[in-house]
Amino acid sequence: MNIVEQVQKKLKQEIREAVLKASLAAEEQIPEVILEVPKEKAHGDYSTNMAMQLARIAKKPPRKVAEELIEHFDKSKASIEKIEIAGPGFINFHLDNSYLTQLIPTILESMEEYGRTAVGNNQKVQVEFVSANPTGDLHLGHARGAAVGDSLCNILDKAGYNVSREYYINDAGNQINNLALSVEARYFQALGLEKEMPEDGYQGADVIGIGDRLAEEFGDKYVNVPEQERFDFFREYGLKYEMEKLKQDLENFRVPFDVWYSETSLYNNGKIDEAMQVLKDNGHIFEEGGATWFRSTTFGDDKDRVMIKQDGSYTYLTPDIAYHKDKIDRGFEKLINIWGADHHGYIPRMKAAIQALGYARETLEVEIIQLVHLYKDGEKMKMSKRTGKAITMRDLIDEVGLDATRYFFAMRSADTHLDFDLDLAVSQSNENPVYYAQYAHARISSILRQGAEQGIIYDLNANVSILGSEKEIDLLKKLGEFPLAVAEAAEKRMPHRITNYIFDLASVFHSFYNAEKVLDLENKDKTVARMALIKSVQITLRNALALIGVSAPEKM
RNA sequence: GUCUCAGUAGCUCAGCUGGAUAGAGCGACAGCCUCCUAAGCUGUAGGUCGUGAGUUCGAAUCUCGCCUGGGACACCA
Structure with missing residues (x-):
């Protein structure tokens, strides 16, 4: 707990104490103390609406309640400088903010660990x-899902959760057969032979590439082998090729995974049968029309779902249920799935499955990633995966750059539609919000470099108590918020809270930079203290950017 | 038709557990480099928070209806 959290806690305690001493409410009647930072600086450092909340219980007008509360408030605690009643009954606290300078040694000591909290309680x-x-x-x-997912994992980790990142490989079922047939067609075509693409084939350029590669490597070797052998080979080859490319692309996008989980493995190790058996034992399975069904309506789904089709094969749902059972069997207490908007209708049946297996519905959380629309020259770009005309993640990174892409995806809440303005993201100018934060970091680095050249040394013991100007206090306040911002982003599963924080911190720094000079040879003590301050800003900025996978450059 | 997400400044979006005069960026306008990076700072203009009701001391925020837009509603994955 840093000094800011300690002061807030103290303040809340004192407010409760005052309510009791003033006999405004019995202990069990007191609502949770809400402290907020007023938008208006004139309204003090913190304010509470306690008096308004108590008005009914105490049967007195809010301002009267506020007066009595203040009367019994012990001002000697919690760095209180002044207390005022304002508006309809807000109580505004003005603090002696000098305590904030204690944040600096805390941050300098914590370094890349600053921001870490234990709110996650090491939950798996x-x-x-x-x-x-x-x-x-x-x-x-x-790409959006990857950016949001990776950022969320980083944030959860920082907030004290025990996080595992996993990718489920859909390497079974029709779409892979389709891939095999598409590869086959492209292979024949690469050799100049006639071969039609399957009806729902994959038209993408990458499959053409696989065909070319096969033709080059093996010549016409696979033209005249038995169909099944050829099919199996192309299936394996295509899958391996696609997976390698996928892993590489994600790695380039700074998105690591701990586990790559194969759908096929569920078929081979009996886990599907196992899951089916549990559902059967729990009485949620029935037969109808030659198919085997899961009675998901028991748990609020619109209709029951087929698990084994008439032809004896599984629907997509079946291995997926086994997969989720396996996740829980592996000891995870909370499962967070990040799905595209098109899978949105799939949530109720998956949650139903979790319940039918005998677990709490809330074990599974699904975050939906809404669609991305690309705009260029003010116009929406059309794309279609079927015809292979879609812009790929790789195209996007090549054109926009890694940092800008990550930042753009992280900065919008994931469940709203995103209009991605290519021209804006590409622009290397002040129009681009990505550079704003990086620029602040580079500026700080530059000042610290020059300070070092002039032999100015600061350390944990720098006398930071001499700091206290308005801009310095603004910076310190913002620095103190970081652990809370991370904790809140984690608990609400909202990575974009972090970009909001980054922007705010950078903004306060730029403002400070323009108002006050750091390096001042005439006043060495102040220079040392300010260098320690901006070093703290640099550390915090870098930590925050790391959470969303954006680099913090020393120079720009 | 059912479900779901959204609608906030000209554009793109924030807005916390319901709080005070609804905020940023871009764009427009006016200023700031003899000074650590002007990719920056300071200020001005710009709003019926889609709409109608309800809940209450108080609503952009919660509830319901309606309008508009996106998406989902397979024995596909």
Whole structure:
């Protein structure tokens, strides 16, 4: 707990104490103390609406309640400088903010650990994301899911959760057969032979590439082998090729995974049968029309779902249920799935399955990633995966750059539609919000470099108590918020809270930079203290950027 | 038709557990480099928070209806 959290806690305690001493409410009647930072600086450092909340219980007008509360408030505690009643009954606290300078040694000592909290309680959380079919290139929606998922994992980790990142490989079922047939067609075509693409074949350029590669490597070797052998070979080859490319693309996008989980493995190790058996034992399975059904309506789904089709094969749902059972069997207490908007209708049946297996519905959380629309020259770009005309994640990174892409995806809440302005993201100018934060970091680095050249040394023991100007206090306040911002982003599963924080911190720094000079040879003590301050800003900025996978350059 | 997400400044979006005069960026306008990076700073203009009701001391925020837009509603994955 840093000094800011300690002061807030103290303040809340004192407010409760005052309520009791003033006999405004009995102990069990007191609502949770809400402290907020007023938008208006004139309204003090913190304010509480306690008096308004108590008005009914105390049967007195809010301002009267506030007066009595203040009367019994012990001002000697919690650095209080002044207390005022304002508006309809707010109580505004003005603090002696000199305590904030204690943040500096805390941050300098914590370094890359600053921001870490234990709110997650080491809970075992698994985040499954991207999980795109290995049948083509990752597109924009996947890129957004990857960026949001990775950022969320970083944030959860920082907030004290025990996180595992997982990718579910859909390497079974029709779409892979389709891939095999598409590869086959492209292979024949690469050799100049006639071969039609399957009806729902993958038209992407990457499959053409696989065909070319096969033709080059093996010549016409596979033209005249038995069909089944050829099919099996192309299936394996295509899958391996697509997966390698996928892994490489994600790695380039700074998105690592701990586990790559194969759907096929569920078929081979009996886990599907196992899951089916549990559902059967729990009485949620029935036969009808030659198919085997899961009675998901018991748990609020719109209709029951087929698990084994008339032809004896599984639907997509069946291995997926086994997969989720396996996740829980592996000891995860919370499963977070990050899905594209098109899978949105799938949530109720998956949650139903979790319940039918005998677990709490809330074990599974699904975060939906809404669609991305690309705009260029003010116009929406059309794309279609079927015809292979989609812009791929790789195209996007090549054109926009890694940092800008990550930042753009992280900065919008994931469940709203995103209009991605290519021209804006590409622009290397002040129009681009990505550079704003990086620029602040580079500026700080530059000042610290020059300070060092002039032999100015600061350390944990720098006398920071001499800091206290308005801009310095603004900076310190913002620095103190970081652990809270991370904790809140984690608990609400909202990575974009972090970009908001980054922007705010950078903004306060730029403002400070323009108002006050750091390096001042006439006043060495102040220079040392300010260098320690901006070093703290640099550390915090870098930590925050790391959470969303954006680099913190020393120079720009 | 059912479900779901959204609608906030000209554009793109924030807005916390319901709080005070609804905020940023871009764009427009006016200023700031003899000074650590002007990719920056300071200020001005710009709003019926889609709409109608309800809940209450108080609603952009919660509830319901309606309008508009996106998406999902397979024995596909």
